[in-house]
Amino acid sequence: MMETAIEIRDLVTHYGDREILRDVSFSIPRGRTTVILGGSGCGKSTLLKHLIGLLRPTKGAILINGMDITVMKEEELNGVRKRMGVLFQGAALLNSMTLADNVALPIREHTRLEESTIQIMVRMKLDLVGLSGFEDFYPSQLSGGMKKRAGIARAMALDPEFLFLDEPSAGLDPVTAAGLDELILKLRNVFKMTIVAVTHELSSLYTIADHVVMLDRGQVIFKGSLEGLRASDDPRIRGFLNRRPEAESYSPEDYFRFIAGD
Amino acid sequence: MTIEMDKYRDATVMRLSGEIDMYSSPGLRKELLSLVAERVSPLIVDFRGVSYIDSSGIATFVEGLKGMRSFGGRLKFVAVPEGIMEIFTFSKLDRVFEIYGSADEALSG
Missing domain, CATH: 3.40.50.300 (P-loop containing nucleotide triphosphate hydrolases)
Known part of the structure; x- marks a missing residue:
C-alpha cells in the first residue's frame, strides 16, 4: 500500500x-x-x-x-x-532578472544562507535542468523549453x-x-x-x-x-x-x- | 544537526548527525570554514548519523572543499548513507569528493 x-x-x-x-x-x-x-x-x-x-x-x-x-x-x-515548488504555465520567470537571480530569489527570501552558498546552489539547480552556463541570461533570451527548465530550477530552489x-x-x-x-x-x-x-x-x-x-x-x-x-x-x-x-x-x-x- | 569534533590517529574528525538543511547549513559552514582557515588537514567528515542532506548542505561542502584545495588540504568523507550517496552520484560529486567506507580506509587512501 x-x-x-x-x-x-x-x-x-x-x-x-x-x-x-x-x-x-x-x-x-x-x-x-x-x-x-x-x-x-x-x-x-x-x-x-x-x-x-x-x-x-x-x-x-x-x-x-x-x-x-x-x-x-x-x-x-x-x-x-x-x-512546494511550482512550475506555472509560461514558467512565470521575472523578466527583469537574470536566471541566476530568478533561482536565487526564493532562497534569499526564505533562508539566512550566505551569498556564496546561494551562488553554488543556484549553479547546482541550473545544472540539474541542463542550463549550466546560462546564469547571466535573461528570460527573454531563452527558448520556450529553456524557460520551462529555468522555471523548474526555480521551483526546485528550496528542495521542495x-x-x-x-x-x-x-x-x-x-x-x-x-x-x-x-x-x-x-x-x-x-x-x-x-x-x-x-x-x-x-x-x-x-x-x-x-x-x-x-x-x-x-x-x-x-x-x-x-x-x-x-x-x-x-x-x-x-x-x-x-x-x-x-x-x-x-x-x-x-x-x-x-x-x-x- | 549536531557537530562533534574528535581526533583519530593524525586526522581531525567531524562527526555529523541529524539533518543538514537550510536551517543547519550556516552553522556547518562556519565550523568548516574555520577549520579551513586553521589549515586543518586531513579532515574526515563522518556521515554515519546524517539522515538527510539538502542542496544547501551539499553547497556548503563544495565551499569547504574549495577552501581545502586552496592550501592543498584533504577533505575526506566516511560512512556516507546510501540515500545521500545517490545524491552525490547523481550530481557527479562522488567523483569530486573523496569518499571512503571507514576512517582507516580514508587515512590509507
Whole structure:
C-alpha cells in the first residue's frame, strides 16, 4: 500500500455561480508522479490552484501530510508553501532578472544562507535542468523549453517535498517536450519527490505517470494506474486516449435557440 | 544537526548527525570554514548519523572543499548513507569528493 501525501476530499468549487469542480475526491501517493489529466476546461488547472493553496474551495478538504490547508490561516499556509515548488504555465520567470537571480530569489527570501552558498546552489539547480552556463541570461533570451527548465530550477530552489507542474510540456516541440519529461522522471527518481503534473499531453502522460487522475467537466472519471486507464472501457476515456473529438453536446436546434437568445 | 569534533590517529574528525538543511547549513559552514582557515588537514567528515542532506548542505561542502584545495588540504568523507550517496552520484560529486567506507580506509587512501 502506497503512503498518501495529499488527500482531496469532496472538493466543490465555483467561479461565480458556475460550478467548476464537483465532489472531487482522490489521493496522491508519496514519492510518485501523479498526472491530473483532462481536456481543456475540465477544471484541472483550477484543481492545481487549490492544491497549492491559491484558491479556497466552496467546500471540501485538502489534506497535505494530514493537515487541511483549506482552513489554514495565510501564515500557516505560507509554511506549507515553502515545501512546494511550482512550475506555472509560461514558467512565470521575472523578466527583469537574470536566471541566476530568478533561482536565487526564493532562497534569499526564505533562508539566512550566505551569498556564496546561494551562488553554488543556484549553479547546482541550473545544472540539474541542463542550463549550466546560462546564469547571466535573461528570460527573454531563452527558448520556450529553456524557460520551462529555468522555471523548474526555480521551483526546485528550496528542495521542495512537493513539485507541482502546470502543463509542463504545453507549447513545446515534441523533442523538447520529451526532454522535459525525462527531466521530470529524473527528479522523481533521485529526489524521491511527490510530483503532481497537470497535462493534456498523452506523450507526457505515458512517460511520467505512476498514478493518474482524470477529470471530465469538473468530475473525477478515473483514478488509478496507467495500466488501469489504458484498460478502461469508459467512452470518455477511450475518446480522450484515441484523440477522438467529443460528440456534439447539443442539437442544431439547441444551437439556434442559444445564439438567437431564446 | 549536531557537530562533534574528535581526533583519530593524525586526522581531525567531524562527526555529523541529524539533518543538514537550510536551517543547519550556516552553522556547518562556519565550523568548516574555520577549520579551513586553521589549515586543518586531513579532515574526515563522518556521515554515519546524517539522515538527510539538502542542496544547501551539499553547497556548503563544495565551499569547504574549495577552501581545502586552496592550501592543498584533504577533505575526506566516511560512512556516507546510501540515500545521500545517490545524491552525490547523481550530481557527479562522488567523483569530486573523496569518499571512503571507514576512517582507516580514508587515512590509507
